Structure formats: structure tokens, C-alpha cells
Amino acid sequence: MRLPWLGNSRRASRQPTSNDIYHTEITADVPVPERNETVRFFSRKVIRPGKLRRFVNRDLRESLLSCFYLGVAALLPVSSWEPICGRVSGLRRKRHFRKQFARYDIAVKAVLGDTVDTRRMFEAQLAAVHRRRLTLAAHLVTGWRWSPAIRLEGLEALHQALRNGRGVIIWCDQFTAQTIMGKRALHEAGVEAHQVSARYHGLSPSEFGLRVINPPLVKVENRFLKSRIVFERTDAYQVTTRVQKVLKANGVVLMTNTIYAGSAFAEAAMGERGWTHLASAPANFAARAGAALFHMATIETIPFRQYRAIVSELSAGTQAPALPAGDKAAKNLAVQAGYILSKRDHMLETLKLCPEQMMAWSSATRLTERPTEAAIGNDGA
Numbered sequence: 001m002r003l004p005w006l007g008n009s010r011r012a013s014r015q016p017t018s019n020d021i022y023h024t025e026i027t028a029d030v031p032v033p034e035r036n037e038t039v040r041f042f043s044r045k046v047i048r049p050g051k052l053r054r055f056v057n058r059d060l061r062e063s064l065l066s067c068f069y070l071g072v073a074a075l076l077p078v079s080s081w082e083p084i085c086g087r088v089s090g091l092r093r094k095r096h097f098r099k100q101f102a103r104y105d106i107a108v109k110a111v112l113g114d115t116v117d118t119r120r121m122f123e124a125q126l127a128a129v130h131r132r133r134l135t136l137a138a139h140l141v142t143g144w145r146w147s148p149a150i151r152l153e154g155l156e157a158l159h160q161a162l163r164n165g166r167g168v169i170i171w172c173d174q175f176t177a178q179t180i181m182g183k184r185a186l187h188e189a190g191v192e193a194h195q196v197s198a199r200y201h202g203l204s205p206s207e208f209g210l211r212v213i214n215p216p217l218v219k220v221e222n223r224f225l226k227s228r229i230v231f232e233r234t235d236a237y238q239v240t241t242r243v244q245k246v247l248k249a250n251g252v253v254l255m256t257n258t259i260y261a262g263s264a265f266a267e268a269a270m271g272e273r274g275w276t277h278l279a280s281a282p283a284n285f286a287a288r289a290g291a292a293l294f295h296m297a298t299i300e301t302i303p304f305r306q307y308r309a310i311v312s313e314l315s316a317g318t319q320a321p322a323l324p325a326g327d328k329a330a331k332n333l334a335v336q337a338g339y340i341l342s343k344r345d346h347m348l349e350t351l352k353l354c355p356e357q358m359m360a361w362s363s364a365t366r367l368t369e370r371p372t373e374a375a376i377g378n379d380g381a
Contacts (some may be wrong), residue, residue, distance in 0.1 A: 002101035028041045028151060029041075037341060039266050039341065040267040042267065043264050044264065052210075054207045056206040058204060068088075081134055081304050082131065088122075089127040107362060110273050110364030125176075131176065135181065138154055139220040148305050149307070150184065153311060161294070162252070165287065166250065167246065168245030168291060169255060169282050170295075172256045173256075173295070173296070180310070182297075185309035186252075193226060193354060194246050196231065196239065196281075199231070216226065225254075257282075262281050267367055268341060271348055276347070280340070281344075284332070286339060295343055295350075314346065315342050316339050
């Protein structure tokens with residue numbers, strides 16, 4: 001039964017496509033000779049901003065789940081959390097399979113090959129998303145002494161980069177544990193980081209979500225951050241200035257790999273025959289400021305008990321090929337392309353460890369060859 005104030009289902013089903021919302025064009029195809037690959041860069045402009053809805057259908061569900069998981073975190077032992085998330089994730093499993101599995105199946109097999117069991121992986125991903133919600137609830141329950149073991153790898157390389165004095169950018173992947181546990185891993189290791197974050201970051205894109213549902217997540221994340229740099233598309237200059245200021249002060253900046261908040265991104269081959277899209281902003285900042293650029297991924301090894309945070313430095317490869325004198329833009333793109341392929345390699349390596357925990361998958365076809373499809377939202381940082 002659909003409550004009348006949630007809106008008409010037929011109207012809600014007619015979501016705008018990416019082509020309706022954005023104007024996307026190719027800005028450059030940059031070869032990377034030592035890799036024998038080419039990275040394609042795109043620019044994306046909003047042509048139909050849309051109106052922020054007061055309430056969306058998922059808000060009621062997210063509110064109920066939040067209350068439920070707060071109760072679970074407060075009253076039940078940690079040993080019961082994983083099976084509870086598995087059972088709750090199965091309540092809407094048929095609906096998720098009907099609406100999302102076909103695209104998921106194609107995207108995953110394009111990256112990992114046709115032998116992978118995508119049905120089992122999809123079920124595991126639904127459960128992992130619910131564990132993410134319960135992780136948030138566990139941090140919100142006052143007085144709860146839940147202290148999972150978090151192993152941070154690559155800390156010495158990070159410290160060495162900071163000793164070089166030019167700042168560090170940490171480029172985070174969208175694994176389910178990254179949002180909170182990745183920041184917590186850095187904080188507990190003594191790394192004070194500044195998070196670049198979209199204003200609508202959270203579980204809901206509505207006005208109600210921005211005021212009620214999303215603030216608890218932001219509040220928990222902020223415990224483990226030195227500051228949060230919030231941006232919108234209209235104030236990119238101010239964000240750029242703040243990020244540059246942090247890097248000049250030899251600070252650490254966290255950026256999440258989501259292309260939907262920025263105006264530029266890149267496309268590169270991924271895995272067996274897939275294509276992935278990477279935000280170009282982290283590589284651009286590193287190329288311009290000379291800051292060290294790191295990959296980061298946080299995964300659950302034992303749900304709610306052990307986490308593994310992997311931090312490793314990215315390389316732009318050899319120097320940019322010979323270019324006309326003064327062609328700084330082309331040199332910058334050449335460095336960016338090297339960083340993007342290095343990021344792709346690290347992401348694929350981590351992805352193979354636990355693909356069911358990855359929230360964002362790209363496509364089996366290039367963006368320019370893809371049929372019109374509904375835009376995909378990511379909650380990103």
C-alpha cells in the first residue's frame with residue numbers, strides 16, 4: 001500500500017535520464033604510451049538542475065530502518081548483528097533483483113569475467129549495505145563499548161609523504177565500510193584529514209533527508225575529521241581555494257571517487273572488458289599542487305569485528321611526453337592520465353578481494369556507446 005502523501009507511483013517512476021540532467025562532452029583522449037592505453041576525459045554541465053523534493057518514498061523506509069538499527073545496536077550483542085542484517089536485507093530482495101540485478105550482472109561480469117556468481121554477490125552486497133547502516137547506529141548509541149579491530153596498512157608511506165611537506169590527497173573508493181570506518185582508521189592512527197563532501201551527502205536526497213536523516217551520518221563522520229569542505233557545483237572556485245590552502249599547509253585531503261558531484265571525470269578500461277569512470281579532481285589537484293596522491297579502500301574482513309584499511313601511493317608513471325612549449329594544460333592531462341590508470345589498477349586489485357562490498361559499478365560499454373538510461377545517484381563521501 002502506498003501512502004498518499006508519498007506521491008503518485010507512476011509519476012515517481014518516470015525518473016529523468018542522464019541526458020536530461022547533464023550535457024556531457026569529450027574534452028580529450030590522452031594516450032599513456034608506457035601502458036599502451038588511452039584515458040578519455042569528459043566535462044559535464046547541469047542543464048536541468050531539478051527541484052529538491054520535500055519528501056521521497058525512501059525517506060519513510062530509511063527512518064524506520066534507522067530506528068530499528070538503533071534498537072539493535074543498543075540492546076543486542078554484536079554476535080547477532082550480522083545475521084540480523086542478512087535477514088532484513090532479504091525483505092525487499094525480490095524487488096531489488098527485479099529493478100537492479102540485470103544492470104549489476106552485466107557490469108560485474110564485464111569487470112570480473114563471466115564465471116563469477118553475480119546472484120550470490122548481489123545478495124551479499126544487499127547485506128553489506130545494511131551492515132553499513134548498523135555501523136552508523138553503533139556509533140550513535142551513547143555509552144556502547146563497541147571497539148572493532150581496524151588494521152591500517154600503508155601508514156609509513158603516508159607519513160613519508162607528509163614529511164615531504166607538499167600535502168597529501170587520499171582518493172577513497174566506495175566500499176560499504178569506507179564512509180565511517182575508513183575515516184575512523186585514519187583518525188585512530190593520528191591522521192587529521194579534511195573531507196571534500198557534497199552538500200547532499202547521506203542516505204536521502206530530499207529536504208527531509210537533509211534535515212533529519214543525513215545529519216546523524218555527517219555527525220559521526222565529523223568525529224574522525226579535522227574539517228569538512230562542503231561544496232556545490234556553483235562554488236567550485238571556493239572549494240578549489242580551500243583545498244589548495246590545506247595542501248599548502250601540508251594537510252591531508254580526503255576525496256571520494258564519485259563523478260556525480262563534479263564537473264569533470266575520466267573513463268578508462270577496467271578488468272576483463274568493462275569501463276570505469278573516475279573523478280578527475282583528485283588527479284588534477286595532485287598534478288597542479290605537486291601533492292602526493294594515495295589510494296584508499298576499507299573493507300570488512302569479519303563483519304563488525306575486523307576491518308582492513310588499505311592506503312597506497314599512486315604513481316603518475318614516467319614524465320609526460322614531449323609537448324609544445326607552454327602547453328601546461330596538455331602536460332597536466334598527461335599526468336592526470338597516469339594517476340587515473342594507477343588508481344584504476346589499485347581499485348581493481350582491492351575490488352577482487354571483496355567485490356560484494358563495492359557500492360559503485362560502471363558499465364560494460366563506453367559512455368559514448370551507452371543507450372540512454374536513468375541517472376545513478378551516489379552518496380559518495
